[in-house]
Amino acid sequence: xxxxxxxxxxxxxxxxxxxxxxxxxxxxxxxxxxxxxxxxxxxxxxxxxxxxxxxxxxxxxxxxxxxxxxxxxxxxxxxxxxxxxxxxxxxxxxxxxxxxxxxxxxxxxxxxxxxxxxxxxxxxxxxxxxxxxxxxxxxxxxxxxxxxxxxxxxxxxxxxxxxxxxxxxxxxxxxxxxxxxxxxxxxxxxxxxxxxxxxxxxxxxxxxxxxxxxxxxxxxxxxxxxxxxxxxxxxxxxxxxxxxxxxxxxxxxxxxxxxxxxxxxxxxxxxxxxxxxxxxxxxxxxxxxxxxxxxxxxxxxxxxxxxxxxxxxxxxxxxxxxxxxxxxxxxxxxxxxxxxxxxxxxxxxxxxxxxx
Numbered sequence: 001x002x003x004x005x006x007x008x009x010x011x012x013x014x015x016x017x018x019x020x021x022x023x024x025x026x027x028x029x030x031x032x033x034x035x036x037x038x039x040x041x042x043x044x045x046x047x048x049x050x051x052x053x054x055x056x057x058x059x060x061x062x063x064x065x066x067x068x069x070x071x072x073x074x075x076x077x078x079x080x081x082x083x084x085x086x087x088x089x090x091x092x093x094x095x096x097x098x099x100x101x102x103x104x105x106x107x108x109x110x111x112x113x114x115x116x117x118x119x120x121x122x123x124x125x126x127x128x129x130x131x132x133x134x135x136x137x138x139x140x141x142x143x144x145x146x147x148x149x150x151x152x153x154x155x156x157x158x159x160x161x162x163x164x165x166x167x168x169x170x171x172x173x174x175x176x177x178x179x180x181x182x183x184x185x186x187x188x189x190x191x192x193x194x195x196x197x198x199x200x201x202x203x204x205x206x207x208x209x210x211x212x213x214x215x216x217x218x219x220x221x222x223x224x225x226x227x228x229x230x231x232x233x234x235x236x237x238x239x240x241x242x243x244x245x246x247x248x249x250x251x252x253x254x255x256x257x258x259x260x261x262x263x264x265x266x267x268x269x270x271x272x273x274x275x276x277x278x279x280x281x282x283x284x285x286x287x288x289x290x291x292x293x294x295x296x297x298x299x300x301x302x303x304x305x306x307x308x309x310x311x312x313x314x315x316x317x318x319x320x321x322x323x324x325x326x327x328x329x330x331x332x333x334x335x336x337x338x339x340x341x342x343x344x345x346x347x348x349x350x351x352x353x354x355x356x
Contacts, residue, residue, distance in 0.1 A: 003188045004028040004156060009060035011046050011212075020046045022212045024060070033182045033189045035199040037235070038209035044192045046212075048158050051190070053077055064155055079156040080149035084164055086141045088133040094120070095129040098147045112151075119147035122184070123177075139170045146181065157189040163198065175201050196236050200224070208232050230350035233277050233343060239307060242283070242317035246276040246344070253339070256315055259292050263339045267353050274353065275345040280307065280320040282341040291336045296327055308333065 009024040021043040028034055036044050049055040051062060053074035061068050069077045088097050095116055102112045120126045123143040133141055142162060149157060162178070163171045179202040182189055193199055199206050200220040208215045208223065208231075216228040227233035233241045246253040248270045252263035255276065268274060285308070294317070298309035308319040310333060319335055327333065344353040 003030040003032070003065065004190075005063040005066075007061045007063070009047070009050060009062060010058045011043075011050060011055060012058045019058075019212045021050070024212075024214060026207060026214070026217065028188060028190070031186045031188055033179070033191060033202060033204045034207060035203035035205075036190060036192045036207045036209060037194065037196055037199045039194065039235070041211075042209040043212040044194075044209060045160060047209075048081070048160050048190070048192060051077070051079060051156070051158060052081055078154050079158055080152045080154035082142075082145050082149050082157070082159045082162045084161045086133075086145045086165075088141060088144055090133055093130050093132050094125060094136070094144050097133065097144055098125075098151060101148060101152055115151040115153075116147075119150045122150075122181070123147050137170075138166045139174055142166070142174060143177070146178075150185070155188065157187055159189065159191045161193050162191075163193075164195075171198070178202060197238060200236070206236075208235060210235075227343065227352060229352055230275065230277065230345045233345070233352070237279060239280055239318045241277040241279055241343075244276045244278070244315060244317070245347075246274050247272065248274075255292065255337070256312065261337065261339055263342075265344070267355055268344060273347055275347050275350070276339070276342050277345060278337055278339070278342040280318045282338040283317070283319045284336045284338065285319060285321050285323065285325070286334050286336045288334075291334050293332050293334050296329055296331050296333050299327055299329065310335070 006024050006026045009021060010019055011021040012019045024047065036047060038044055046055065050057055053072065057070050061070055063069070064078065089100065092100065098116045098119060099112050102115065120129055123146060125140070125143055125147060128136060128140060133144065136144070145162070163174050166174060175198055191202065203220055205217060205219055206223055207217050210231050216223050216232045223232060223236050227236065244255050245257070246255050248265050248268040249260065252261050253265055253276070254260055292312060294310035294312040296308060297311050300307035304322070306321045306327070308321055308327065310317055310319060345351065346353060
């Protein structure tokens with residue numbers, strides 16, 4: 001069932017400036033966890049500000065359960081926000097921080113106590129209810145901020161890069177906790193992050209923004225395996241997609257105007273130059289055969305795999321190697337591209353060339 005609907009939502013801060021958000025249209029189903037990703041300045045935080053009522057819409061509308069919220073005051077929109085910096089009151093203990101909003105809304109002491117204790121138990125904060133924020137770890141402070149949002153029982157949870165201030169290990173733990181919390185509560189969440197790994201881990205669907213416009217919406221596997229355009233292909237996935245230039249030949253393609261590769265490319269036109277995108281895990285190191293030879297310029301040892309940074313003329317690319325082979329900087333490494341896994345992009349529009 002439709003829970004939240006964005007209809008051509010746009011935001012322009014000045015009529016002479018470009019749009020911070022342009023024609024954002026999205027239907028969010030009840031209980032979905034939608035992750036909004038994109039680089040700095042892509043419009044992620046602007047979207048949350050428009051939902052909360054911190055900024056006014058330039059165009060479009062936002063509906064929650066079929067009712068427009070654009071003319072409602074922030075306090076009447078039934079949304080709860082979890083901020084990047086937690087926004088806890090340092091002079092209040094955990095109990096009072098969680099209960100703060102309920103007291104402002106003049107809810108009864110009995111209901112407040114019941115809801116605070118419920119949220120604290122769910123988030124394992126019960127032993128810390130009398131403790132002030134300065135004595136808590138970063139993860140515990142983030143859980144207090146989550147609890148404060150939960151007791152409001154909002155129709156929509158908004159999270160603005162809630163884990164960016166945590167160290168890597170704690171961030172991984174909190175990602176799993178937020179996913180588990182979502183599954184337990186069954187609430188609708190919009191989660192903003194610049195970290196695409198975080199997005200791929202928890203999202204039901206991902207919305208990829210760039211320069212205020214939606215580039216693609218889909219489940220994590222879909223946007224990784226079938227990107228709409230070059231921006232999505234390079235933004236989603238780590239390391240970034242490798243890019244080569246290619247042309248169609250009678251038997252396949254010519255890579256970087258030199259390397260001939262057999263390939264089924266009936267969707268390409270002879271004589272035109274395209275961009276071939278291929279992921280690091282789809283390039284194999286080989287010891288024989290007429291394949292591309294490149295110079296090893298850097299090695300990243302990642303435990304179960306090594307990330308090899310290679311250069312062929314002016315083209316740099318990466319390869320994931322899962323073998324125990326000992327490489328040396330400067331050596332020539334022969335690699336084979338699994339072009340059946342490659343994507344082709346128009347060099348001008350940067351849109352992916354769809355298969356016939």
